Structures are given as structure tokens and as C-alpha cells.
Amino acid sequence: xxxxxxxxxxxxxxxxxxxxxxxxxxxxxxxxxxxxxxxxxxxxxxxxxxxxxxxxxxxxxxxxxxxxxxxxxxxxxxxxxxxxxxxxxxxxxxxxxxxxxx
Numbered sequence: 369x370x371x372x373x374x375x376x377x378x379x380x381x382x383x384x385x386x387x388x389x390x391x392x393x394x395x396x397x398x399x400x401x402x403x404x405x406x407x408x409x410x411x412x413x414x415x416x417x418x419x420x421x422x423x424x425x426x427x428x429x430x431x432x433x434x435x436x437x438x439x440x441x442x443x444x445x446x447x448x449x450x451x452x453x454x455x456x457x458x459x460x461x462x463x464x465x466x467x468x469x470x
Contacts, residue, residue, distance in 0.1 A: 375414075375455065376436045378427040378447035385425055390418050393445060397427060400442035409435030428453075 382389070397413040404411045411431035418425050427445055429436040433452070440447055 373430060374433065375453045376429045376431075376433065376450050377453050378429065378436075378440045378445050378450045380425040380427065380445060380447050381423065382425050382446055383423050385418060385423055387418070390416055390425065393425070393427070393443065396443035397439065397445065400439040401429070401431075403442060404431075404435050404439045409438070411435040411439045413439070 394413075394416055397416075401411045401413045409432055411429060414428035414430060416425055416427045427440065427447070429439065431439075433450075437450055440450060
């Protein structure tokens with residue numbers, strides 16, 4: 369069962385995608401999560417990553433599965449699928465290592 373703080377990635381195989389496309393996608397996603405959140409489903413857009421050589425874009429969200437899907441559809445993100453994710457706390461691990469002088 370997914371909670372409101374669940375993380376998701378919308379996976380897009382996007383032929384011919386470029387940085388301008390990505391900027392437009394990010395702007396649409398920001399607007400769509402605001403619209404979805406206003407209607408009662410708290411969704412956050414965390415940004416995107418473009419893997420140029422593969423023409424793949426990953427768009428990162430937090431929120432309930434239905435809200436994330438709705439936000440991605442409203443933003444016209446050309447996703448193939450939306451997947452629940454889990455992450456490693458790599459940033460905090462780096463901070464701990466730096467604090468120990470490693």
C-alpha cells in the first residue's frame with residue numbers, strides 16, 4: 369500500500385528530446401502538481417533527468433500514486449510507465465564521511 373510520501377518515477381522514452389523539451393516539461397509538471405495538490409492530493413515534483421544518448425527522461429514525484437499519475441497526465445509527460453521508487457540516503461552518507469574527514 370502506498371502512502372502520501374511515496375516516491376515515483378515517470379519513465380519516458382522520448383525520441384529527439386532536448387534541453388528545451390525538458391525545461392518545458394518541468395514547467396508543466398510544476399503547474400500540474402500545484403493543480404492536483406489544490407484539489408486535495410498533495411503531490412510534489414522533484415525534477416527530471418535526461419539521459420541524452422538513450423533519449424530517456426526520468427521525472428521524479430512524491431505523493432499518492434493516483435495523484436502522481438494525474439499530475440503526470442495533466443503535464444502531458446510522455447511516460448511509458450510510472451514506477452514506485454526507493455532511494456539510498458547517499459547525500460547524508462557523504463555528509464557523514466566529510467564530517468569524519470574521509
